[in-house]
Amino acid sequence: MTTPVLDITGDVCPMTFVKVKMGLQKIAPSGKINVRLKEEALKNVISSLKTEGHRVTNVSREEGTFLLEVEKAG
Amino acid sequence: MNEADFKELKKGGMMRQAEGGLFSVRLHVTGGRLSTKQLRAIREAADRFGRGEVHLTSRQGVEIPNVPQDSLSALKELLAPSGVGVGVCGPTVRTVTACQGCKVCPSGVIDSPALAEAVDRRFYGKPVPHKFKVGISGCTNNCIKAEENDAGIKGWIEPRWEGPGCTRCGVCEAVCPTKAISKSGTGEELLIDRSLCIGCGDCIASCPTGTMREENRGYRLFAGGKFGRVPFLGKRILGVLKTEEEAVAAVAAVLEFFRAHGKSRERFGDTLRRTGFPALESYVEEKGELP
């Protein structure tokens, strides 16, 4: 199964994190989701994910945006 | 004027108004916090002795305007049971301002109201060469504008990069608001420029691997700021102070330095421009038994 990709490059805080939360609700514990976001959203999204016990397992850059591989808390 | 009112006038805290015979009474407020009991007493005092209104000052203070001079001591007596005292003016340590700090604000790093209380308890109203203002921000978002004060304090988080485990993902560099983080020449290490770092902790909060860690969390002191006719921003001095006691000791040493080197009617920033900031730092390090 391919990892779903959630694009929040068009959103601003707090919708960025709301959308990530909704995306995570759709997957099983320990499941993965990729999140594409802009640099401005990095800090709030990653720090909130960490606070809620999820993990960012990979970060890659793609033309001005970032792609986070997120593993949902188990 | 009777004896009691004259005595109150001499102590200060009563501003003579443009309109003769009236005074605006400055109240002693710390960190912008008043209990409802105190607010009720203030309301009562403003109704009875003023014109039923108060003025909120630019530094979190409260004044009761339009008080006739023959009511000054009675007003003070009415307020006393609630714990609200009359404020100060002249060459003294003035109102200590603070934001809500870490107990209330999610961004908070230090308990700014608690430090404000501690500083107020020891130094409020104490004589110095010129008025001296202290302001405390719970974090580097700096809602209290620490650098506008003779002594400003901010909650501060100092990062440390731990090599192993770092995936060189670049998130910390991207989130740093001052571009304090950069790769070393060979690209193997991450360097943090301490002079650029503003202690926000964003790199730590957003590092996916936990490689960017907290080295220190505490209080950062800024000295020599003022506003008024010729504004000047305070400059950062010393390292990160780790406890409230250290922060209070540092303020104590700063005040001692001001008393030793400041000329009468000279603001602290002007004293520092004569002595240089390093003189203050070494004095405080010695006196305050600080790192």
Ligand code: SF4
């Ligand atoms: S300075 Fe920081 S802790 Fe204080 S109110 Fe502002 S954001 Fe909150």
Ligand code: SF4
């Ligand atoms: S965010 Fe963390 S893992 Fe990424 S480069 Fe910085 S220290 Fe390394």
Ligand code: SF4
């Ligand atoms: S604490 Fe803030 S200013 Fe300092 S290096 Fe980290 S992100 Fe940059």
